[in-house]
Amino acid sequence: MGNKGQVTVFLCLVLLSLLILGLTSVEMVRVSMGGARAAEAADGAAQEIKAAYNRRLFDEYHLLAVDRNFGGQGEGKMEEMAEDYLEYTFDGSDDYDMAVKSVELADCRGLLENDCENMKKQITEYMKIYIETEGIKDLLEMITTERKAGTDTKTTIDNGQDDESSTDSLWIGTDPRNVLKHTLQGGILKIVTPSGGEPSDASYSEEDLPSGSRNDADEKWTDIEFDDLDAFKKQLGNWDTVDETGVTDDFYGICYAIEMFNTYTSKKAERPAECEVEYMIAGKDNDRDNLKSVVNRIIAHRLPVNLAYLLSDDSKMAAIDSIAFVLSLLPGVTYSAVKYLLAGCWAYAETLADIRCMLCGNNVQFIKTSKTWKTDIDSLGDLLTMQNEDYEGADAIGYKGYLAILLAEKHNDIYYRMADMIQLNLSQEDETFDMKNMIYGFSIDVDIEQRKKFATFIESFPEINGIDDGYYRHGFRISTGY
Numbered sequence: 218m219g220n221k222g223q224v225t226v227f228l229c230l231v232l233l234s235l236l237i238l239g240l241t242s243v244e245m246v247r248v249s250m251g252g253a254r255a256a257e258a259a260d261g262a263a264q265e266i267k268a269a270y271n272r273r274l275f276d277e278y279h280l281l282a283v284d285r286n287f288g289g290q291g292e293g294k295m296e297e298m299a300e301d302y303l304e305y306t307f308d309g310s311d312d313y314d315m316a317v318k319s320v321e322l323a324d325c326r327g328l329l330e331n332d333c334e335n336m337k338k339q340i341t342e343y344m345k346i347y348i349e350t351e352g353i354k355d356l357l358e359m360i361t362t363e364r365k366a367g368t369d370t371k372t373t374i375d376n377g378q379d380d381e382s383s384t385d386s387l388w389i390g391t392d393p394r395n396v397l398k399h400t401l402q403g404g405i406l407k408i409v410t411p412s413g414g415e416p417s418d419a420s421y422s423e424e425d426l427p428s429g430s431r432n433d434a435d436e437k438w439t440d441i442e443f444d445d446l447d448a449f450k451k452q453l454g455n456w457d458t459v460d461e462t463g464v465t466d467d468f469y470g471i472c473y474a475i476e477m478f479n480t481y482t483s484k485k486a487e488r489p490a491e492c493e494v495e496y497m498i499a500g501k502d503n504d505r506d507n508l509k510s511v512v513n514r515i516i517a518h519r520l521p522v523n524l525a526y527l528l529s530d531d532s533k534m535a536a537i538d539s540i541a542f543v544l545s546l547l548p549g550v551t552y553s554a555v556k557y558l559l560a561g562c563w564a565y566a567e568t569l570a571d572i573r574c575m576l577c578g579n580n581v582q583f584i585k586t587s588k589t590w591k592t593d594i595d596s597l598g599d600l601l602t603m604q605n606e607d608y609e610g611a612d613a614i615g616y617k618g619y620l621a622i623l624l625a626e627k628h629n630d631i632y633y634r635m636a637d638m639i640q641l642n643l644s645q646e647d648e649t650f651d652m653k654n655m656i657y658g659f660s661i662d663v664d665i666e667q668r669k670k671f672a673t674f675i676e677s678f679p680e681i682n683g684i685d686d687g688y689y690r691h692g693f694r695i696s697t698g699y
């Protein structure tokens with residue numbers, strides 16, 4: 218009889234052990250599955266926030282980002298969205314007994330961080346769909362040609378310091394330089410823009426724009442004078458340096474700027490600024506100043522190319538020679554100096570005619586020939602009445618081509634200035650919009666509670682913090698981005 222009691226006790230102990238082991242196994246599986254469910258739900262909560270990207274920013278500029286300020290509601294709104302998603306997911310999951318303890322936004326990564334690194338990446342990925350990289354080669358070739366023209370013209374002028382006239386000219390007339398100066402009295406924009414086409418000088422607010430103090434001075438982009446040969450030579454090739462790496466790295470950004478934003482000749486939408494791309498180059502607070510600055514920059518690029526051709530054209534130089542000979546008879550005037558200043562003046566007038574043609578939406582020949590040269594040194598006052606013909610050859614270049622060159626010079630600033638224009642435009646309908654609040658990536662720290670059920674003595678498990686209050690806690694950091 219005693220042995221039977223021992224067997225009963227033994228069997229009870231075995232049964233109890235098996236029951237505890239079984240319940241422990243069930244609890245471990247339950248906790249493990251709860252952790253997996255919590256991780257999946259946390260990832261879904263992060264995706265819920267991602268889905269709340271700023272629609273206008275994407276629709277108009279193809280940039281994906283979430284407003285961390287959420288239209289003035291603050292980061293708490295994003296945390297609330299994630300918490301609501303988690304609570305909805307866990308609602309009705311009685312088998313797991315899970316609830317949200319906390320959700321916190323962390324590690325936000327902005328579009329403008331690291332010199333607009335992610336903004337540049339998204340732009341590049343978008344533009345690769347549409348743009349062939351062959352344009353990089355064309356852009357570099359134009360820049361190289363301009364540099365060579367600037368160097369060659371300076372060399373020609375230096376080598377011609379002792380030139381003497383071979384003509385006994387009887388030329389009578391007004392110094393072409395004075396004619397051009399008189400023509401320009403109303404300002405350069407009156408010459409190069411179509412009738413009534415000068416943009417507004419009304420300022421648009423630059424307060425709190427992303428570029429901040431990055432706007433640079435503009436002293437060297439001034440009107441060129443033709444009274445001092447040394448000063449004139451300094452203006453030849455007086456532009457910002459452009460290296461091949463800068464052009465290659467930012468080629469898609471340059472194309473994006475011209476494609477997405479207003480220019481003087483191409484209006485994409487009704488926006489506060491009509492000359493948005495010009496702003497990216499010049500950084501002024503109104504369209505008129507931005508266009509004028511861009512025109513002066515184009516002159517600096519185009520003048521050496523036109524002058525290089527002019528110096529190689531014997532018939533045109535003969536016309537200059539006859540005028541220079543007469544003017545050199547004046548006291549204090551040397552033949553060689555006035556000869557090259559007259560050539561520069563004529564090339565400058567031709568350059569203005571080219572820019573006027575381009576601002577009318579037409580193309581010009583990149584390197585001129587006698588057939589495509591428009592102006593006559595005896596009638597530089599006729600710039601306003603010249604016809605604007607469209608050149609259709611393979612070596613044609615238009616206003617957008619020069620904008621691309623100028624953007625390449627400013628490649629360190631263009632993304633910040635794009636952000637300026639985006640903020641200026643989108644804040645017209647949403648006053649809370651701020652590019653500094655646009656984030657492309659973020660993390661959320663999620664803590665989930667799961668009630669203990671079968672085995673309350675389980676105090677540790679992978680990714681579980683056990684506290685003796687009847688709950689397991691699942692903690693996750695979920696990182697995501699565009």
